[in-house]
Amino acid sequence: MSTARPGTQNRTQHRAQNRTQHRAQNRTQHRTQNRTLRVGIAGGGAIFRNHLEAYRALQDVEVVALCDIDAERAGAVAAAHGIQHAFGSVTDLLAWRGADGRGIDLISVCTPHPTHEAVVTEAAAAGVHVLCEKPIAIDLEAAERMVVACREASVTFGVLFQRRFWPAAQRIRAAIDDGTLGTPILGHCSVLLHREPEYYSATDWRGTWASDGGGVLMTQGIHYIDLLQWFMGEVVEVHGHMATFVHGDHIEVEDSAVATLRFASGAIATVQASTAVTPSLGVQVRVTGSTGATAQVTEFPEGTDGRVDIWAAGDSVGAQETWPSSLNPNVDLAAINGALIPWHRAQVADFVDAVRTGGTPAVTGEEATKSLRILLAVYESSRTGKPVVF
Numbered sequence: 020m021s022t023a024r025p026g027t028q029n030r031t032q033h034r035a036q037n038r039t040q041h042r043a044q045n046r047t048q049h050r051t052q053n054r055t056l057r058v059g060i061a062g063g064g065a066i067f068r069n070h071l072e073a074y075r076a077l078q079d080v081e082v083v084a085l086c087d088i089d090a091e092r093a094g095a096v097a098a099a100h101g102i103q104h105a106f107g108s109v110t111d112l113l114a115w116r117g118a119d120g121r122g123i124d125l126i127s128v129c130t131p132h133p134t135h136e137a138v139v140t141e142a143a144a145a146g147v148h149v150l151c152e153k154p155i156a157i158d159l160e161a162a163e164r165m166v167v168a169c170r171e172a173s174v175t176f177g178v179l180f181q182r183r184f185w186p187a188a189q190r191i192r193a194a195i196d197d198g199t200l201g202t203p204i205l206g207h208c209s210v211l212l213h214r215e216p217e218y219y220s221a222t223d224w225r226g227t228w229a230s231d232g233g234g235v236l237m238t239q240g241i242h243y244i245d246l247l248q249w250f251m252g253e254v255v256e257v258h259g260h261m262a263t264f265v266h267g268d269h270i271e272v273e274d275s276a277v278a279t280l281r282f283a284s285g286a287i288a289t290v291q292a293s294t295a296v297t298p299s300l301g302v303q304v305r306v307t308g309s310t311g312a313t314a315q316v317t318e319f320p321e322g323t324d325g326r327v328d329i330w331a332a333g334d335s336v337g338a339q340e341t342w343p344s345s346l347n348p349n350v351d352l353a354a355i356n357g358a359l360i361p362w363h364r365a366q367v368a369d370f371v372d373a374v375r376t377g378g379t380p381a382v383t384g385e386e387a388t389k390s391l392r393i394l395l396a397v398y399e400s401s402r403t404g405k406p407v408v409f
């Protein structure tokens with residue numbers, strides 16, 4: 020990895036909290052630093068393989084067990100991937116003990132968003148470190164309870180936002196930190212994606228407010244809202260609109276949304292997100308700083324590594340084609356998830372390092388709550404017609 024670790028600038032806010040956590044984690048560290056870490060994975064669906072391969076790329080880490088509420092799936096997926104133990108509940112997974120009496124040290128949570136809280140808090144209560152998929156939760160109260168549960172149990176808690184590990188994202192973050200861009204003043208986040216109706220019907224939980232918590236903002240947009248706020252700082256006001264244009268006969272959540280954001284620094288930004296775009300135009304996150312310099316990271320086609328396609332500073336403009344016509348924009352979901360594996364690997368490595376050293380992972384629960392707060396404010400603003408001021 021190059022330059023700044025993702026999340027660096029936000030860590031000072033939690034220093035006091037972290038000191039307490041570090042003391043407790045130091046005790047854990049003594050127990051874990053010289054031996055193979057045992058990992059369990061909850062949820063054997065689409066994103067499971069990214070976590071499995073990420074852990075398997077690390078030394079002295081072993082994925083020993085998988086659980087899924089669909090016990091048959093747990094057994095079949097575990098067998099197909101050479102995982103020794105399979106369970107039908109997280110409770111049974113956490114109760115598992117090896118011949119030496121030791122259970123798992125950490126768990127990856129790859130279950131649908133509304134189940135994250137129950138899995139994370141049960142794992143924390145069992146003294147197991149937790150790496151949870153995004154979004155951390157579908158409401159702020161649940162996110163807060165998860166953060167508190169992990170803090171009180173003195174376990175390390177990380178949340179997946181693997182795109183922060185793109186070298187392109189790191190380069191922009193570093194240019195903000197070293198003054199090349201100056202203080203961010205203007206931002207833009209464009210998430211123009213395509214989803215087939217089958218994407219929503221393939222699982223029993225996508226597309227409803229109760230079981231998915233939202234649409235394009237909650238599931239896809241959150242990654243890039245996270246990047247935007249990581250670049251630009253604390254958001255203090257959100258005004259948004261949402262609509263369902265093409266997926267209305269099979270989902271109740273939004274397939275499209277726009278928002279304006281105002282930051283504590285006085286900076287402003289716009290967001291647009293949709294899964295109603297055919298073909299997909301991928302994603303751009305763009306920042307202009309107080310020096311006048313602008314940088315943009317593009318992910319096109321969706322699932323490819325972000326690349327800096329605009330770097331304009333002083334009197335020079337370095338630009339690549341944002342949408343090269345030689346690239347096929349129509350990638351399927353399995354290919355998108357597969358292409359994310361290197362970045363899951365980078366974040367899982369960071370998390371395991373934090374567990375071993377008693378350090379702070381790049382994206383903590385508090386950090387992961389920021390993007391959730393922003394997108395929930397878009398929903399609220401869209402419903403009330405008024406801006407939401409934090």
Ligand SMILES: NC(=O)c1ccc[n+]([C@@H]2O[C@H](COP(=O)([O-])OP(=O)(O)OC[C@H]3O[C@@H](n4cnc5c(N)ncnc54)[C@H](O)[C@@H]3O)[C@@H](O)[C@H]2O)c1
Pocket residue numbers: 061062063064065066067086087088089092108109128129130131132134138152153154179180181222238356359
């Ligand atoms: N970081 C990323 O880029 C990325 C990409 C895809 C998905 N995700 C996230 O990963 C999570 C899972 O998504 P998915 O696409 O793999 O979903 P999925 O529906 O394909 O798989 C979820 C699995 O979890 C199981 N499950 C449900 N409740 C459970 C429980 N309480 N305990 C154990 N197992 C349970 C289901 O039976 C299913 O097998 C979501 O929160 C999603 O947002 C993140």
